[in-house]
Amino acid sequence: MLATPGVLPSPVGEDRWAFEVKQDGQRAMIYLPGDGTVLVRARSGTDITAAYPELLPLADACGGRPAVLDGEIVALDGQGRSDFERLQQRMGLAGSPARAARMAARVPAHLMLFDVVHLGGRPVTGLPYAERRELLEGLGLVGAAWSTPAAIVGHGAQAWETIRNAGLEGLLAKRLTSRYEPGARSKAWIKIRFVRTTDVVVGGWVPGRGGLAGLPGAVLVGEQLGGQLHYAGSVGTGWSRTERTRLAGLLHVAATDTCPFAEIPPVGGAQWVLPRLVGEVGYATRTRAGRLRHPSWHRLRPDLAPSDLA
Missing domain, CATH: 3.30.470.30 (DNA ligase/mRNA capping enzyme)
Known part of the structure; x- marks a missing residue:
């Protein structure tokens, strides 16, 4: 049985839910x-x-x-x-x-x-x-x-605050009356991730496939450290098709043959761009190497230049 991404149940009626730490x-x-x-x-x-x-x-x-x-x-x-x-x-x-x-x-x-x-x-x-x-x-x-591990009935807001302060990934809310549905992604189980955000510089992209042909399937992003752009991960979710199309135009204008990252990312089929587009992404956690885990695109930041992130 799988959980559906969502938000915390309302405080009204939250005593009908149990809350577990998301591992x-x-x-x-x-x-x-x-x-x-x-x-x-x-x-x-x-x-x-x-x-x-x-x-x-x-x-x-x-x-x-x-x-x-x-x-x-x-x-x-x-x-x-x-x-x-x-x-x-x-x-x-x-x-x-x-x-x-x-x-x-x-x-x-x-x-x-x-x-x-x-x-x-x-x-x-x-x-x-x-x-x-x-x-x-x-x-x-x-x-x-x-x-x-313990499951707590009700007190969702308190549970959320506790896991956030502890640096954990999120919560699972499970309806007390729910049956176990093998193979189903059920709304009776809700996974709520604590989403962090950061501003990144776009340094490349990978073309999409199928219905996304000609559009970015993912963008390769980095963070400014010590005067260099260090690869932080690949972001492939969070856009509408309109946003992908707009971003595709910006990426084509900024195309370059030179990788802007301090070290070339291990990504096949990457196309490089001049590091001048800034975006905001959400993510769950980071790896020890500083890479973003479960990143999702939030928005372009035309109000910021890469130099503002140094």
Whole structure:
């Protein structure tokens, strides 16, 4: 079951919602047949059990009671926050158990459990969220590599303020009466990201495909540091077609054969422009290299010149 992007539910009636911290990791379904084995599948259905050997002891965590659990595998930073860039070192290792075991010692993974969809040999997807949550918490699943983070009923504004001050990515609001809808992106689950904004300089673009042929599929942006333009990421969402068309005209006028970034970005098919267009983008977090994660275009800033950002 997937969440729909949205905003916090109104304070009026917010007691009909539970709020969970939005984790930044790899979604996983955990299958516990009750026979001493465990199977971990990614959202795609791929078997990723071997990539996370620290989760193997989960096989006995339910005391032989069969269960299917929903959760997010994360890697935590020094402050206990999920760090997707750190987790990427653990992903894709299912085909190399020996390397996965070595990486587990260097970058431990942790499973955040938030739902149960099958328990004791019967599906529980038809039960409301509040009842499923009670079943999940009743399992007492707390271990060195897994936990069941709290869900708070009501108090959405306070929860939002807390996660924002803690530098977390966002919240998930889940309607207490909602059933579990496998494969659906449901409005009964709402993901609310804390969006930060920054002003950037456009240094290049990548042509779109299909219906976007001739228009920018994404722009390559940077930030002024030490008198140089440092690549900050690729932004491919946030425009209407009218805005893309207008931006395409500006990009063609500013075309150049010289890359304006201090280091050439690893982007295939990039076309460079003179670094004179300034835009405002929203983003969720940054990587340790300073790249923007989940960036989205907000608007052009014709009132600003690149020199204003130095």
